[in-house]
Amino acid sequence: MLSVIGRYLIFLGKLFTRRESLKVYWERFIDECIGIGVSSVFIVAIVAVFIGAVVCVQTRANLVSPVIPIYVVSNIVRDMTLLELSSTFMCVVLAGKVGSNIAGELGTMKITEQIDALEVMGINSASYLVLPKLLAAVFTFPLLAIISGFLGILGGYLAGTLSGIITPEDYIYGIRYSFIPFNVFISIIKAVVFGFLISTISAFQGYNTRGGALEVGQASTSAVTNSCIAVLIADYLLAELLT
Amino acid sequence: MIEIKNISKSFNGRQVLDNVSGVFKKGETSLVIGASGTGKSVLLKCMLDLVRPEAGTTLYDGRDFYVGDEEDKKDIRREMGVLFQGGALFDSKTVHENVQFPLDMLTKMGEGEKKDRVEFCLQRVGLEGTGGRMPSEISGGMKKRVGIARAIVMNPKYLFCDEPNSGLDPLTSIKIDELIKEITDEFDITTVVITHDMNSVLSIGDKIMFLHKGKKLWEGNSQTIMGDTVPELEEFVFCNKALSLMRAGK
Numbered sequence: 101m102l103s104v105i106g107r108y109l110i111f112l113g114k115l116f117t118r119r120e121s122l123k124v125y126w127e128r129f130i131d132e133c134i135g136i137g138v139s140s141v142f143i144v145a146i147v148a149v150f151i152g153a154v155v156c157v158q159t160r161a162n163l164v165s166p167v168i169p170i171y172v173v174s175n176i177v178r179d180m181t182l183l184e185l186s187s188t189f190m191c192v193v194l195a196g197k198v199g200s201n202i203a204g205e206l207g208t209m210k211i212t213e214q215i216d217a218l219e220v221m222g223i224n225s226a227s228y229l230v231l232p233k234l235l236a237a238v239f240t241f242p243l244l245a246i247i248s249g250f251l252g253i254l255g256g257y258l259a260g261t262l263s264g265i266i267t268p269e270d271y272i273y274g275i276r277y278s279f280i281p282f283n284v285f286i287s288i289i290k291a292v293v294f295g296f297l298i299s300t301i302s303a304f305q306g307y308n309t310r311g312g313a314l315e316v317g318q319a320s321t322s323a324v325t326n327s328c329i330a331v332l333i334a335d336y337l338l339a340e341l342l343t
Numbered sequence: 344m345i346e347i348k349n350i351s352k353s354f355n356g357r358q359v360l361d362n363v364s365g366v367f368k369k370g371e372t373s374l375v376i377g378a379s380g381t382g383k384s385v386l387l388k389c390m391l392d393l394v395r396p397e398a399g400t401t402l403y404d405g406r407d408f409y410v411g412d413e414e415d416k417k418d419i420r421r422e423m424g425v426l427f428q429g430g431a432l433f434d435s436k437t438v439h440e441n442v443q444f445p446l447d448m449l450t451k452m453g454e455g456e457k458k459d460r461v462e463f464c465l466q467r468v469g470l471e472g473t474g475g476r477m478p479s480e481i482s483g484g485m486k487k488r489v490g491i492a493r494a495i496v497m498n499p500k501y502l503f504c505d506e507p508n509s510g511l512d513p514l515t516s517i518k519i520d521e522l523i524k525e526i527t528d529e530f531d532i533t534t535v536v537i538t539h540d541m542n543s544v545l546s547i548g549d550k551i552m553f554l555h556k557g558k559k560l561w562e563g564n565s566q567t568i569m570g571d572t573v574p575e576l577e578e579f580v581f582c583n584k585a586l587s588l589m590r591a592g593k
Contacts, residue, residue: 118413120448213431220391221445222413222420 111304115231118224128232129239136198136233136299137240141247147193148248151185152177152255160265173266174274177256182283183343186249188335191241191294195327199302202233203323206306207316215307230303234296241295242288249287286342293338297330344369345501345533350389350399352382359385360396361557369500372527372534372547377554378579383537384428386554387505390535391425392416403501421449424494426504430486432478432493438465439474442492449497464492468522484515488522495526502527502534508543516540520547541580544568553579 119125159176206229209215218225253275260266266274302323309319345367352360359382367373375383388394390401392408401408403419432441442464446457465471468488478486487507494502504523508516524547527534536543544551548565555575563571568580 124448208434212429213427214433216388216391216393217425217427217431217433219393220420220423220425221448222417223448 107308108301108304111226111307112300114224114226115234115300117227119227119231120223124228125232125235128228129235132232132236133240135201136236137244140194140197140240140244143193143197144190144244144248145251147190148181148186148251149255149258151189152181152252152257153259155180155185155252156256156260157263157265160260169270170266171270171274171277173260174253174256174271175277177260178253178275178279179283181252181256182249182287184335185252186245187287187290187294188331190245190248191291191298191331192328194241194244194294195298195302195331196324198237199298199323199327200320202299202302203306203309203320204316206230206303207309207319210307210309211312211316226303226307230300230307233303234299237295237299238292239295241291241298245287245291246284249284286338289342290335290338293334294331297334298327301327301330344404345390345535346402347386347390348400348402350386350396350401352385352389352394352396359557360389363399363554363557363559365552365559365562367533367535367550369533370527370531371549372524372536373550373552374536374538374544374548375552375554376538376544376579378539381554382557383539383554384505387503387535387537391423391503421497422500424497424499424502426487426490426494426502426507428506428509430478430483430490432486432489434478436478437474438470438476438478438481438489441478441489442474442496445493445497460496461492464496465489467495467526468492483510484512484519487511487519491519491522491526495530498530500532502532504534504536504538506537506539508538508540513542516542517546523547539579544580555579 156173156177159173163173206215209229215225215229218228257268257271260271261268305319305323305326306316309315346365348364350360350363351358363382363386375386377383385394389396389399390408392401395409400410403422406415406419408416408419432438433444436444439461442461443457446452446460450457452460461474462471465474468491470485470488470492473481473485478489481489491504502523507519507523511519520543523534523536526532536547538544545565545568548568550564551562551568552559553561553573553576561571561573561576568576571577
């Protein structure tokens with residue numbers, strides 16, 4: 101375990117040494133932002149809307165006390181969405197989509213000698229291939245978290261008002277009631293950290309693939325599993341630190 | 344000229360290369376042959392410093408490849424062209440982009456100059472007009488040709504080919520062999536080919552090194568290989584039925 105963490109840290113160090121020109125990274129960064137960020141908007145939107153809706157319905161179903169005002173439903177939807185769903189839950193979903201994609205891509209490049217081809221040309225393959233993915237994840241995950249947060253609250257609104265659980269006025273009142281702007285910042289910070297963890301852990305798994313197609317599949321599975329575990333541990337640590 | 348001196352390498356206690364030395368001269372196509380698992384590809388990887396040997400060194404025109412900083416190494420790497428076994432083409436790039444990639448990364452050439460150079464290399468390997476296709480859209484033989492075009496695009500002094508005929512039909516194999524030989528002669532480069540294909544051995548082997556169980560057992564050329572009496576070499580050469588019948592005079 102310690103040796104794996106050590107190799108992971110050495111791998112991280114390798115990303116920042118012998119870098120190529122900024123122009124090269126810029127072009128690859130844009131490509132990766134599209135591959136990692138833009139292509140994930142649809143799944144993030146679907147998950148956010150439905151989870152927001154489910155939270156609204158479940159909260160209302162369990163808040164049956166007449167002493168609790170109805171706007172508390174949207175209050176809970178807001179805080180749950182901002183603090184956990186838009187960042188942690190979304191990133192667990194993205195660990196599956198983005199993490200497996202990164203590990204699969206790099207693993208295939210490794211076993212088909214494409215990474216060797218880069219090394220032979222004198223290019224730092226780890227930096228060339230992984231650094232743009234890391235930067236793209238760190239840049240796009242917070243944007244996805246903002247989209248996810250907005251759509252989660254919107255999903256709760258739609259589910260609550262269309263099913264008659266809560267009136268639009270109560271929902272909006274609850275959303276605005278005792279709002280702490282710092283919670284949005286927490287969500288963004290979490291997304292940055294999770295983006296870093298998912299992209300680098302998945303890249304580490306893919307980059308160190310040995311063997312054939314079977315091992316590429318195993319690397320993808322390990323990437324998702326390890327990324328999820330890292331996200332959950334980091335989530336707890338950030339909760340302790342930031343709240 | 345490439346000189347390897349006393350290269351040794353083991354994996355998990357198993358000796359894969361044992362004190363292998365040799366010289367590969369400029370303008371010659373040198374072959375490293377041997378059965379599967381004898382350490383040919385590991386030797387190539389040691390020469391390219393993709394695998395660092397436990398002992399020994401590789402000299403490129405007298406320059407020790409394992410000594411010096413990354414910039415010194417980069418200078419030598421810029422003089423290398425490598426054709427990998429499967430072509431190792433970048434899946435996300437077109438044929439043209441694959442060939443142009445080393446120019447983009449390692450030179451400051453203008454776009455027009457790069458385009459001309461890529462077109463020249465594609466034409467040289469007989470692939471003019473295919474630049475817009477993706478690697479997944481071309482055949483195995485074409486992939487090897489694109490790999491050769493990418494390997495020569497930087498005007499290398501040293502060309503390495505790892506099993507250039509693997510997975511190809513006999514006719515395409517001969518064409519690839521001829522292309523490698525022509526390029527070696529035309530550009531006066533040092534070419535090292537890793538192979539176990541006897542057609543290649545007999546047709547393009549200016550110099551041949553035979554590896555067996557990680558050791559260099561024999562060195563010669565395509566004229567002397569048929570008459571030699573090293574048992575392991577005989578077994579390797581004459582397992583080919585046609586050659587075996589030829590030796591028997593049938």
